[in-house]
Amino acid sequence: MLSTISTSQTNQCLAGITIACKDDKWFVRTVALDHSHELCPQTSNLIRVNRKLNMLAKHTLEVNDDAGVRINKSFMSMVGEAGGYENMQFMEQDARNFIGQHRRSLCKKGDGQALLRHFSKMRDLNNDLFYDIEMDEGNRIISVFWADARSRAACEEFGDVVSFDTTYLTNKYDMPFIPFVGVNHLGQSILLRCGLLSSEDTSSFVWLFICWL
Template sequence: MQAKHTLEINDNARVRNNKSFLSIVTNAGGFENMEFIEKDTRNYIGQHIRSLCKDGDGQTLLRNFSSMKDLNNEFFYDIALDEGNRICSVFWADAISRAACEEFGDVVSFDTTNLTNKYDMPFAPFVGVNHHGHSILLGCGLLSSEDTALFVWLFQCGLRCMRNKAPDGIITDQRRVLANAIEEVFPNTRHMWCLWHIMKKLPEKFQAYKNYVAIKSKLNTLIYECGCPTKFENDWEELLTKHGLEENEWLCNLYEERHKWVPCYLRNHFWAGMSTTQRSEGMNASFDGFINSSTTLQQFVVQYDNALRVKPKKKYKLTSPPSTPRLHVAFSH
């Protein structure tokens, strides 16, 4: 039983099976004292994973969420079903995240990533910034697809989780499906486009131009250094005329939506120091090493919990003196 417990813990921590087996061998005092071989441990872990899903991964996930709700009534979750009554998308937030929403939900960074799991479901975290300037998780979802209808559903879940207090500002990439969903669910929320996503497209859009270096330099100066909307508009027109870019569709579309991404149009509003969705991408990186291509929905939630427990401990080691008590963020309590 001790060996089984060790294998399960190590598997949750993503320790390779051969290393788990060797640790058990060492603990037993050598191979001569073992009553099973490495193949037995692989078989056991396989059976253990299948047992989590023996009634269907979705049902296991539902039971998990229900037990979390029993432990703490502030735990929030919602599930979207497809036509076959199968789970297609989920949203959840623990009590700590919901409390953080009340204090630090003014501005939200939202970005999806195909964080690898068994179903290749995009991972969609809502990320804020606390009073120490640290990224905090306000809630997250797993989506079966990235269309307007599902983003509307996800944002509605987020709104209920935030006790119907919409954020003052939200930062996303330029996708139209996101803009549509935000307009429907958060009609009074200011929408900012991630500046980094826009600027990284400059080589793709203009590298073929012989005056690419001059165009890029002028755009950088115009965007980052211009402090007045009127001057920005005059200099933008001058840039287009000088380099023959009046018919450039990409630039024309950007100009039409300039109030969503140009700093001089946004500086009079509170954005918690954010201008990009890199907070979201940094949060996604926190899950590296915890999730892999065989991770089921149920295991995803377990690994999500593990990642959140590890994250504050790493910060503690870097920033807190030895005498300072550690702060643990527990997803399931």
């Protein structure tokens, strides 16, 4: 069994090693040390394998997030304190990933179960309530979608044109509240569906629109 050779996506650099397995033993097959580009040792701290968030960085991000400071502003403040990007041990995306995990971990403290109990109770009162909840591998809530009987009926009548907005941040988890809004025969805005997303990435929106359909 041989490993596949992966080139750099930006400059087709073939520098690297390949390994092979024979008789349950791994060995180095080829070594290529020549790069097709200039090296920048001063930025090696931002290579994925070298990036890390220390305890101080994690604490700062958590405190700022709980205080409502946006991640990009929090990160830029830390860059300034470090004296520039070249002195950082992580990137903004690493900070976003950490805060995403931090927000989802809050659901372990009982709020997630409370939400499930609420939906179950509402379903008992009206079987036309629809809801769906996406969980991660740690059984923490990632995304929520729901529509009550009134909204579903309104969607049947006025769902030809629908808009949705992800700019509402009205909860302590900083999960955007996403209303799906239509217009009735009187020109009034009406609520058709609702959602909460912990991350505004492609997979989250795909999940949301599948629920809508």
